[in-house]
Amino acid sequence: MEKGKRYVLPMDRTEYNGYGTYAYKVSDDCWSTLLYATDNMVQSILINRDAVTQADIDAAPDWVKSITPIEVKDNEQ
Structure with a gap:
């Protein structure tokens, strides 16, 4: 079964200084x-x-919809 x-x-x-904000x-x-x-810490978002x-x-x-999403790629092997 394929994950969504x-x-x-x-x-x-x-x-700023290597940090970014995420919704x-x-x-x-x-x-x-x-x-x-x-x-490294962005990995916690992915997990x-x-x-x-x-x-x-x-x-x-609407403020969330205005953000360009980036697809999470699972590291399945």
Whole structure:
């Protein structure tokens, strides 16, 4: 069975000193932002709750929909 595509939502122009801000889904009706390091710590976004589906994005507030999503690629072997 193929997994559905998942995405992370990096916010434009938020990088500072190697850190960037990402939007994530807290619950069905609540979104927030988190600050992550751009390299190693971003992996936690890919592994944890912060990756979302296209359906999540479609149902999100306009500020979330305005973010260009980046597809998560699983490291399955």
